[in-house]
Amino acid sequence: MARSSFNEQASRLDGEVYGKIVAEMEDGIIAIDAHGKILYCNPSAATLFQQSTDELAGQPIDTILPPRFRHAHRDHLAGFMKGPVDAKYMGSRKSFIVGYRADGTEISLGATILRTSGSDGPIFIAVLRDLTERHQHQSELERLANTDPLSGINNRRAFVDLAGRELERCRRNHSPVAMVLFDLDGFKAINDRYGHDVGDTVICEFANIMKSIGLDNDLLARWGGEEFIAIMPDATLDRSLAVAELVRRNVEVLGFGAANGLSLPMSVSAGVTVSQDANESLDELVRRADLALYAAKAGGRNRVATQIGETTVAA
Known part of the structure; x- marks a missing residue:
């Protein structure tokens, strides 16, 4: 008997199991609609931005971005919505997304952005990883190398x-x-x-x-x-x-x-x-x-x- 494919195995997982996986992931997960409103965030995302999941839900995505980047982000979101790719990763030694916490501090984030469809139109899923410590370490190494x-x-x-x-x-x-x-x-x-x-x-x-x-x-x-x-x-x-x-x-x-x-x-x-x-x-x-x-x-x-x-x- 042939082994079932990965997709067949995955299809047996119900919504409750998927929800548990997402809720317990160490990476932050945020879902937003085509207008940039936060539909969902898991506890890890809430911790990243020092807010509760209830506080973040319903807010514009701009809330977790530094004010100086908000206008440009709207343009990026609109471009991604119309673009040919359904996934994009941002986060490397030189490039990252800057997040904005409730206390006004900033964090460096690696982000995988996924585009999918819901019953009410496009949905964007952001999988976020805190790179702040890594970037601070990298910056210190570069400082030492140049000093x-x-x-x-x-x-x-x-x-x-x-x-x-x-x-x-x-x-x-x-x-x-x-x-x-x-x-x-x-x-x-x-x-x-x-x-x-x-x-x-x-x-x-x-x-x-x-x-x-x-x-x-x-x-x-x-x-x-x-x-x-x-x-x-x-x-x-x-x-x-x-x-x-x-x-x-x-x-x-x-x-x-x-x-x-x-x-x-x-x-x-x-x-x-x-x-x-x-x-x-x-x-x-x-x-x-x-x-x-x-x-x-x-x-x-x-x-x-x-x-x-x-x-x-x-x-």
Whole structure:
């Protein structure tokens, strides 16, 4: 005797059994009509949104969406209603639905949306899974991957990615962009004489100086070793030179190594370059800033130099 098919087996389950399965599922399930009104939600969905099943039933689906997404969601629902597919999944490392709880907090949701028919017209079933913890974990992993563990600012990898986006934006707007490359003078001697613990303290203190001046509001990163880099969207040559000079003066007057009970004199050299229309590549801007930095070092250190085109000028 041939085994019955899955559909034949499923057909033997009555409505009470189906209802029990839905009611006890860990995933939230919400049914809405063609007008976006909630017809049903299981206890898991009610828990997700911090409301009771009775409170949610009869409300518009907008109730569980952040206000800023409500208008767009209506358009998505209308498009799905008329579209060719009966199922759609939304929820990945980069993409998810944002839910809105009764207390005003937001949650990240993965959602499978199913379209079916009822006696009164189309019905949409949303199967929801809370991805908030997963996304928080993923965000923390990405933050760690993009952060220099010593100074707490962007690392080189993150800078290249973010600076490329800023360059593209400035290019579209035909606005200038400046780049500054800093190098701590005599840093190797600090490591050699006082050890790497003191060297690490100096790196952190220098990063804090740049952040206090506001460079992290532009885009700041540790380029490598004792080199730091900043890209300043919409910045003129005068502004970028003024900021680089402000950093230089702060380093000159402050003592370093305080966490180690020291007050070491330090200085920094800087190379500045500006692109008026942001029409150079990131590599080209880095090359010019590096040439300016080399000129500042060769000119005696503790100074700022600029590279405009192929011309180097000591500031």
